[in-house]
Amino acid sequence: MIQKAASFQGGSRSLPSDRNRTPTVSVITVCYNAASTIQRTIDSVAGQTDSDYEFIVIDGGSTDGTVEILKENDAVIDRWVSGPDGGIYDAMNRGAKRARGRYLAFLNADDRYLPHTVQRVKEVIDRGEECDVIYGNMIKVRSLGDEVFEREERPDLGRMPKGMGIFHPAAFVKRTVFEAVGGYDTRYKLAADYALFLQLWKEGRSFRHVDAALAFFSLEGVSNAGCGTYREAVEIQKKYRTGTAGNTQRLLWKCRLKKFLRNTVFAAAGLTGTTGVLNRAVRRRWK
Secondary structure, three states: OOOOOOOEEEOOOOOHHHOOOOOOEEEEEEEOOOOOOHHHHHHHHHOOOOOOEEEEEEEOOOOOOHHHHHHHOHHHOOEEEEOOOOOHHHHHHHHHHHOOOOEEEEOOOOOEEOOOHHHHHHHHHHOOOOOOEEEEEEEEEEEEOOEEEEEEEOOOHHHOOOOOOOOHHHEEEEHHHHHHOOOOOOOOOOOHHHHHHHHHHHOOOOEEEEEEEEEEEEOOOHHHOOOHHHHHHHHHHHHOOOOOHHHHHHHHHHHHHHHHHHHHHHHHHHHHOOHHHHHHHHHHHHO
16 A cells, blocks of 8 residues: 655744735745655745845655754744655646745755845846736856865856746745746646746846855756756747757757766776776866
């Protein structure tokens, strides 16, 4: 007999008098067995310099202690639920349905906000520059042994026909716009965020860039595990007739070849004791 994951819910950050308020931002974090990283994500949201947000966590029925961490942080999370879902983007859609904010933001359980993130987004709106999507820079984080390397990168909206021109963890989309397009297309398991923002870009929706780092992004995330993102991007580009699917297909082939060669090289290095040489090469690229 198959046992279903237990279902839990909680969250008590909002005071009773705040229940009907409309926060500027709804921060939605989806997770599954994220006990090793979820606390720092929670801390980064709870540590915002501007508290005009709500925090929603959708857990996929974790069994590694994640639920216990959510319970311990009940006072800093507005609403959280734990139970089976249909994958990352299905969980994000579920979070969006529970949201009340003017803008939706999706922060993965191994990523973090900078303390000023919500404040920077509000500043855009307060200046009368409210638009469909507000997006900023992102700091990529890579761990190599005991060393941690960080590199801030700026988005390029003009790249949208070729690939993800903005950074998902550093993007804030108006809730009414998100709802109007039906949320994330759950047929895609790795690139539904690209499908969403490409659709908005093709429709001529308004985008506003904030030239400041808004999120830390861990390169250990799901979308970096293989070449599947390229495969889905080919399908998405064909759907929206960007004329770039052929080039992305070639990138997919290169990715598969690179992955094969990298695995082969690291396997050989492990056998010959030369892994340190490869690690030094990686360090040089990140310094």
